[in-house]
Amino acid sequence: MIEVRDLTKRFGEKLAVDHLSFSVQPGRVTGFLGPNGAGKSTTMRLILGLDRPASGTATINGVPYAQIPTPLRTVGALLEAKSVHTGRTARNHLLFLAQTQGLPSSRADEVLRLVGLSDVAGKRAGAFSLGMGQRLGVAAAMLGDPQVLLLDEPVNGLDPEGVLWIRNLMKALAGEGRTILVSSHLMNEMAVTADHLIVIGRGRLLADAATEEVIARSSGQTVRVRTPDPDRLTALIAADGGKAVPSATGNGNGNGNAAAEAAAGQPSDRAPVLTVTGVAAARIGELAAQSGVVLHELTPQLASLEEAFLELTADSLEYGHLDAQPADWSSR
Amino acid sequence: MSAAPAASYSPAGPAVASQRHRVGFGHYMLAEWTKIRSVRSTFWTLIVAIVVVVGFTALITWVTAANWNGPRAAPRDARAIADPTAIIFGVAIYLGQLAIAVLGVLVVTTEYSTGVIRASLLAVPRRITMLAAKVTVFTLVMFVLAEILAFGSFFVGAAILHSHVSVSLSDTGVLRATFGAGLYLVTFGLFAMAIGVLLRHTAGAISIAVAVAFVLPILAGLLPDTSLWNHLVGYLPVQAGSQVITVHPTGDAIVLSAWEGYGVLCIWVAVLFGFGAYLFSRRDA
Numbered sequence: 001m002i003e004v005r006d007l008t009k010r011f012g013e014k015l016a017v018d019h020l021s022f023s024v025q026p027g028r029v030t031g032f033l034g035p036n037g038a039g040k041s042t043t044m045r046l047i048l049g050l051d052r053p054a055s056g057t058a059t060i061n062g063v064p065y066a067q068i069p070t071p072l073r074t075v076g077a078l079l080e081a082k083s084v085h086t087g088r089t090a091r092n093h094l095l096f097l098a099q100t101q102g103l104p105s106s107r108a109d110e111v112l113r114l115v116g117l118s119d120v121a122g123k124r125a126g127a128f129s130l131g132m133g134q135r136l137g138v139a140a141a142m143l144g145d146p147q148v149l150l151l152d153e154p155v156n157g158l159d160p161e162g163v164l165w166i167r168n169l170m171k172a173l174a175g176e177g178r179t180i181l182v183s184s185h186l187m188n189e190m191a192v193t194a195d196h197l198i199v200i201g202r203g204r205l206l207a208d209a210a211t212e213e214v215i216a217r218s219s220g221q222t223v224r225v226r227t228p229d230p231d232r233l234t235a236l237i238a239a240d241g242g243k244a245v246p247s248a249t250g251n252g253n254g255n256g257n258a259a260a261e262a263a264a265g266q267p268s269d270r271a272p273v274l275t276v277t278g279v280a281a282a283r284i285g286e287l288a289a290q291s292g293v294v295l296h297e298l299t300p301q302l303a304s305l306e307e308a309f310l311e312l313t314a315d316s317l318e319y320g321h322l323d324a325q326p327a328d329w330s331s332r
Numbered sequence: 333m334s335a336a337p338a339a340s341y342s343p344a345g346p347a348v349a350s351q352r353h354r355v356g357f358g359h360y361m362l363a364e365w366t367k368i369r370s371v372r373s374t375f376w377t378l379i380v381a382i383v384v385v386v387g388f389t390a391l392i393t394w395v396t397a398a399n400w401n402g403p404r405a406a407p408r409d410a411r412a413i414a415d416p417t418a419i420i421f422g423v424a425i426y427l428g429q430l431a432i433a434v435l436g437v438l439v440v441t442t443e444y445s446t447g448v449i450r451a452s453l454l455a456v457p458r459r460i461t462m463l464a465a466k467v468t469v470f471t472l473v474m475f476v477l478a479e480i481l482a483f484g485s486f487f488v489g490a491a492i493l494h495s496h497v498s499v500s501l502s503d504t505g506v507l508r509a510t511f512g513a514g515l516y517l518v519t520f521g522l523f524a525m526a527i528g529v530l531l532r533h534t535a536g537a538i539s540i541a542v543a544v545a546f547v548l549p550i551l552a553g554l555l556p557d558t559s560l561w562n563h564l565v566g567y568l569p570v571q572a573g574s575q576v577i578t579v580h581p582t583g584d585a586i587v588l589s590a591w592e593g594y595g596v597l598c599i600w601v602a603v604l605f606g607f608g609a610y611l612f613s614r615r616d617a
Contacts, residue, residue, distance in 0.1 A: 049457045050450060051616040066457040070353055075454075083450040085371060085442060092370035093451070099363040100455040102355040140451060 001026055001179055002047060002148060007056035009042055009203075016042045018203035019056070024181045026147070029174045031194030031211070032183035035313050039203035040183040041080055044152050048077055060148055070101045076141030080152040080183075082133070083140075086126030090117055090136050093125060094143060101144050111139040131162045138169070148179040155189055167193050187309045191215070201313040214312075223276040223284055226297035230272045233295075236287045242279030246272060271296050360456055360465035367452075368439055368469060377435040378477060385428035389485040392423050393492040400496050409496070415580040416499035417509050420489030421482075425513050425577060426545065426570075428481065432474060432517050433524035433541040439470055440528035441537055449617050459613045463529065467605070470525060474518045482514035505579040508590060512576030515594065520545070522601045523569055529608030545570055563587050573597030 002024040009017040017039045024030045034040050045051040047058040049065035057064065060075055068074050084093050094108035112118050115135040120128070125136060134154065141149060151170070155163045170193060174180045184190050190197060190211070197214050199207040207214055224247070227233050234244040276284060281300045288295050368374055396412050396419055399405045412419045443449035456462040486506075490499050501507045524541040531537045552565040565571055566587035575581065575593025588596060 045616070048454060050453060052614065068457070070355055071457055072455055073353065077454055079450055081450065082447040083454075085367075085446040085448040087371045087373065087442075087446075088367075088448075089370065092366060093448075096363040096366040096370070097451060097455050099359055099366055100355065102353045102359050 001062075002058070002060055002150075002181060003062070004043065004047065004058045005056055007043065007046055007058055008054045009039075009046055009051060010054050016203050017046065017053070020200065020203060020205055021056075022198050022205060022208050024179055024198070025196070026179040027174060027177050028195035029170050029180045029182060029193055030196045030198060031190035032181055032198050032200070033187065033190055033309060034183075034185065034200040034206075036185055038185075038200050038313070040185075040200065041152055042203075043200070044077070044079070044150050044181075044183060047150065048075070070144065072097060072101045072144035072146065073103075074144070074146055075148045075150065076144065076146035077149070078134075078137040078141045078151045078154055080156065084125040084133070084136060087124055089122050090125055090128070090139075091121040093136065094139060097140055097143055103144065107143060111142050114142060115139045130157045131159060134158060134162065134166075138166070146178070149173060149181070151180070151182040153183055153185070155184070155186070163189070199309065199312050206312045214309075222301045223279070223281045224297065224299040224301055225274045225276055225284060225295060226269065226271050227274065227288070227293060227295050228271045229293050230274055232291065233274065233284075233288060233293050236291055236293065237274075237276055237279055237284065240279055240283065240287060242276055242284075244274040244276045247275050269296055273297075275301075357461070357465060357468075360462060361469050363455070364465045364469040365473075367466075368473065371442070373438050373442065374435065377431050377438070381428050381431035381435075381477070382481065384431055385424045385481045385485050386488055388424035388427055389420055389489045390492060393419060393489040397492055397496055412493065412497050415582075416490070416493055416497045417486070417506055417577075417579045419493065420486055420499075421509070421513050421577050424485055424489075425482075425517065426574075429517055429520045429545060430542065432478065432521035433545065434538055435474075436470065436521035436523070436525035437528040437534060437537040437541060439466065440525055441532060441534040444532045445534060453617050460609055463609055463612055467522065467525065471518060471522065474521050475514070478517035478521075479511065479514035481517065482510050482512075485513070486510045503579075505590075509577050509579045512590065512594065516573050516577055516597070519573060519594070519597050519601060520570070523597070523604065526601055526604035526608050529612055530604065544568075566593075567596055569597050569600045572600075 004020055004022050007017055007020045008015070020039070020043060032040050032043070042051065046053050047060070047065065060068065065071060065075065090112065091108055094111060095105055098105060098107050109118070109121070112121050115138050117132065117135050117139060120132065125133065128136065134157075138154070141151070149170075151166075154166045154170075158166065167189075170180055170182060174195070182190075182193065194211050197207060197209060197211050198205070199214065225233065225244070230244075230246065237244045279287075281298055285295065285298055287293075396408060400409060443452060452462060453459065456465075486501070493499065499506060501510060520541075523544070524537065527540050528534075528537040531540070548568055549570060552568065552571065555561040555565065572588055572593040573596070575588050576590045578590065
């Protein structure tokens, strides 16, 4: 378990982390969300003892990081910033880390196998692609088989395969009862990965709740429906207390993914699209089935998490409101 | 690159399962040894050190021997007869110290430039302990190498000069000067390493090491020859430390004996490391 109490960090005039308190529970993936510059990385560095807080404490299983005797056996961390010597081989990087923890060198080979880097164990880390570098970072984090993992923007810049790999790994590790804190500024990624969300903006806590709760708290859940018979479905939904409006864009799903859809060969479907609010996707399906209305698509909109997030962070976007916050530019 | 399915994740490796593992300074030293031996810059700087020290010893002594009794060679011949170790070590050690200094700087500053310092501190959050392990490993490795260089240099130089001047380790002060040449190289490497800890930037730290090694002596030579200045100059790191390599001290800066001078260099190193360790323990990494 990670506990952060009243943590504060200043960089000169700027308050990077502002009296932040939260705890991260084992057995689930906790997403650490915030716009760029919200203080996510700084908070993680404070938890890991890399930066010194101005005030407050951060403990892991009740102990400050610096006082854990063999920390890599308790905590694994994947930092956003590079932390590998470019001239050292992947294996030697893991080897020296293993030696500091009294682990045998065979453990370096084990984690290399775990992340699928055995073939390039003797290659210098400087020659690694972004994805391979990220895998090496995961290998280093897993070296001591830690109960607690902190991952800072682990999917940044990864290809879809790598994203999926990280996502599944985090879920599997949380399933084993480990404590996982993963930061991201990508809402949709968190929606499919995290069970719990801690949202911060300008270094302050904005939300600390289950992922569904954060979504539910937003203005309203929407469902995207594609049907060749929009009039009848609109009437059915209205009769059930919901509201269906024709989507402004016939194609595209409102997430700006029209190009992706086109690539997937979907735009051949010219059936109209409705955006439904007030009725859950399952209920819309039932209504349509009962009345024999054909549905081509029925998608709960994950974008609502994006909206929930934007709502939460609207006042705290670092560079969002130039006029309101000119001082932030001069202090950077 | 094939994705390892999450299901293939093996929880505790057998080694990890063993509970309450105790690690000590020896583990940290082993890790620092792995670090220093697993980067190419170590080998390149050491090869440069060997080539420069042994090469310049051979060159300088050969030039001296080959032009013995040559035109305008009389003063140099006289110096070689009076103080042969000065001819052997006089140039080679002072050029070679730069390669050792570069390595001393690099073992610290590349941790910052590549970001591996973060991995290092996550593994060993007790920063002073980590720094102590790094200093110990560097000192041991460099001590062995520097003494090999010093004695190798002496024997090469003595052999080349042999036909004109005979010098042996059993001559008064020669063994101390040769052993001292190795000590001086290690200690100047540590001096540069301490500057690396303070500055955290390769170029800046190397520049200061070069300034201390080569620019300060030139500036010192321009100062008026008064007792006050001689004393001040005599306590500068290189001027003081080099006394331990000197068999027959000459010139203005005879304010410290061989071991006094070396002691002063060690104090410089200790003070810089004191400041460096203080900053290292407090700074954000």
